[in-house]
Amino acid sequence: MDLSLDRLLELEHRGWQALCSSRGGSFYSDLMTADALMILVNGAVLDRDTIAATLDEAPPWDSFTIEEPRAVPVGEDSTALVYRARALRGPDQPFTALMASTYRLVDGVPRLALYQQTTITH
Structure with missing residues (x-):
């Protein structure tokens, strides 16, 4: 497996699709490294x-x-995928944020090691 832009975009789309069908926990528990973290816009840090x-x-x-x-190489076996996401949930205001998903190869398979959301306020 590789850490190309296309491969990482495929994983991000699959993750968002899982979130759209209430399967995010099971999807990300398989995708994340054992020590992975998610940092959300509300300041929560989740393992x-x-x-x-x-x-x-x-x-x-x-x-x-x-x-x-954009794919940003951050090491020999690690790449960060940085993008803008827009999402809608019911009557809520659209959620717009910058995302950074850092993947690393573990036994040749891309695994999510760190995910961070930054809200867009300006």
């Missing part, structure tokens, strides 16, 4: 076990878009 235990219970997203994706 893999917390994601696996709670994300399937989160309200599903109705739709999402990934815009302006």
Whole structure:
């Protein structure tokens, strides 16, 4: 497996699709490294076990878009995917944020090691 832009975009789309169908916990528990973290716009820092235990219970997203994706190599076996996401959930205001998903190869398979959301306020 590789850490190309196309491969990482495929994984991000699959993750968002899982979030749209209330399967985020099971999807990300398989994708994340054992020591992975997610840092959310509300300041929460969640580890893999917390994601696996709670994300399937989160309200599903109705739709999402990934815009302006870029792959940024950060080491021999690691790449960060940086993009703008727009998502809708029910009557809520659209959620727009910058995302950074850092993947590393573990036994030749891309695994999510660190994910961070930064809200767009300006």
